[in-house]
Amino acid sequence: MADPMKIRANAIGDSTEVKVLMSHEMETGQRKDAQGKTIPAWFIQNVQVMHNDKVVLAAQWGPAIAKNPFVSFKFKGGAKGDKVKITWTDNHDETRTDEVVIA
Amino acid sequence: MQPMKRRASINAFALAALGAVFGGAYAQSSTVDEIAKYREALQDGNPAELWEARGEELWRKLQGPKNVSFTTCDLGLGPGVVKGAYAALPRYFPDAGRVMDLESRLVFCMVNQQGMTEADATANKFGNGNQQKSNLEALAAYVTSQSRGVKMNVSLDDPHVRDMYALGESMFFYRGGTHDFACATCHGDDGKRIRLQDLPNLTKVEGAQKAYTTWPAYRVSQGELRTFEWRLNDCFRQQRFPELEFGSDAAIALTTYLAARANGAAFDGPAIKR
Numbered sequence: 108m109a110d111p112m113k114i115r116a117n118a119i120g121d122s123t124e125v126k127v128l129m130s131h132e133m134e135t136g137q138r139k140d141a142q143g144k145t146i147p148a149w150f151i152q153n154v155q156v157m158h159n160d161k162v163v164l165a166a167q168w169g170p171a172i173a174k175n176p177f178v179s180f181k182f183k184g185g186a187k188g189d190k191v192k193i194t195w196t197d198n199h200d201e202t203r204t205d206e207v208v209i210a
Numbered sequence: 211m212q213p214m215k216r217r218a219s220i221n222a223f224a225l226a227a228l229g230a231v232f233g234g235a236y237a238q239s240s241t242v243d244e245i246a247k248y249r250e251a252l253q254d255g256n257p258a259e260l261w262e263a264r265g266e267e268l269w270r271k272l273q274g275p276k277n278v279s280f281t282t283c284d285l286g287l288g289p290g291v292v293k294g295a296y297a298a299l300p301r302y303f304p305d306a307g308r309v310m311d312l313e314s315r316l317v318f319c320m321v322n323q324q325g326m327t328e329a330d331a332t333a334n335k336f337g338n339g340n341q342q343k344s345n346l347e348a349l350a351a352y353v354t355s356q357s358r359g360v361k362m363n364v365s366l367d368d369p370h371v372r373d374m375y376a377l378g379e380s381m382f383f384y385r386g387g388t389h390d391f392a393c394a395t396c397h398g399d400d401g402k403r404i405r406l407q408d409l410p411n412l413t414k415v416e417g418a419q420k421a422y423t424t425w426p427a428y429r430v431s432q433g434e435l436r437t438f439e440w441r442l443n444d445c446f447r448q449q450r451f452p453e454l455e456f457g458s459d460a461a462i463a464l465t466t467y468l469a470a471r472a473n474g475a476a477f478d479g480p481a482i483k484r
Contacts (some may be wrong), residue, residue: 111263113260113311126254128256174257174433175257175260179254179255203227203344
C-alpha cells in the first residue's frame with residue numbers, strides 16, 4: 108500500500124491553488140542495481156484531479172518525472188469547503204486516492 | 211554506496227535552474243546564486259513532509275515485542291513530549307546514564323520500552339528506497355519538524371554535556387586518517403567548497419547555526435531524508451576516517467559540539483538540499 112499524499116488546496120480569489128506531494132519511487136527502468144541487473148521501470152502513469160464531481164486536471168506521466176513528485180496548479184472556481192480528490196495510477200496498476208477540503 | 215540517482219529532469223524548476231547554470235553563468239558567485247534559486251524553488255514541495263507524516267504515524271503506533279508506542283518515550287521534556295524537544299538535544303539522560311542525541315534516544319526507547327534488540331532497532335538506520343525504508347529517519351523527521359521555529363537551546367549546565375562538548379570540539383580539530391584531514395580542514399574557513407557545494411564554516415557561530423538548523427534534510431540527489439548522524443557518517447567517509455558508529459559517544463560528542471554552537475538560532479528543519 109502506497110503512502111498517503113500530502114495535499115494542500117487554498118481558495119485564492121476566484122480560483123483554487125492545489126499543491127500535491129506524492130510518495131512514489133518513479134523508477135525509470137534505466138538504472139542498474141549493484142549486481143548489474145536492470146531495475147524495472149515503475150512510475151505513475153495517470154493522474155486525475157477532481158473538484159467535487161468535475162475533472163479539473165488529467166495528466167499522463169512518464170519515467171522522466173522525479174521521485175516523490177510535487178504538482179502545483181490552479182483551477183478556476185472552487186470554494187472553501189469543496190472537495191478536491193486526487194488519484195494516481197502507476198504502471199503496476201497500483202493506485203492511490205486522497206481527498207482534501209479546500210481551505 | 212548506493213548508485214547516485216540520475217534523472218532526466220527533477221522537475222520544471224530544477225530544469226530551469228540547471229539551464230541557467232549551463233547557459234552561461236560562468237562566474238562562481240552566479241552559480242551559487244542559481245543553486246540558491248534551485249533550493250528556493252524546491253522548498254515549497256519538500257518531500258520531507260512525506261517522512262514527517264510517516265514518522266508521526268510510527269510515533270503513535272504500538273510496536274516491538276512489548277507492543278508499546280513512542281508516547282512513553284522521554285526526549286527530555288517528559289514522556290511523549292515532542293514539541294521543541296529536538297532544539298534541546300543532545301542532553302544528559304539519567305535513566306540511560308549518558309548524553310544522547312535524538313537518534314540514540316529513539317534507539318534507547320525502542321530497546322528499553324518496546325523490547326526490540328539493538329540490532330533490530332538500528333537495522334535500517336539509513337533508508338534506501340522502497341525496499342529498505344528507515345523508521346529512524348521517519349521518526350527523526352517527525353520529531354524535528356515539531357521543533358521548527360524553536361530556538362536552539364542545548365544546555366551546557368550539566369557536566370556530562372560539557373565533557374561531550376569538549377570532546378566534540380577536540381574531534382573537530384583532530385587531524386587523522388590517510389588524508390590527514392580534520393573536520394576543520396573543510397569547515398574551518400570561509401568560501402571552501404566541494405565541487406559546487408559551498409561548505410559552511412562551522413568555526414563561526416553563523417556557519418554552525420545555518421548548517422545545524424537545516425538538518426535533517428531531504429536530499430534530492432538521493433531521494434531520501436537524511437538525519438544529522440547520516441551527515442556526520444558521510445563526512446567521515448569522505449575524510450577516509452574509520453566508520454562513525456551509529457549512536458556512539460564519538461557521534462554524540464560531535465553533535466553536541468555543533469548543536470550547542472548553533473544555540474540561539476531558530477531551528478528550520480527538515481530542510482531540502484541538493
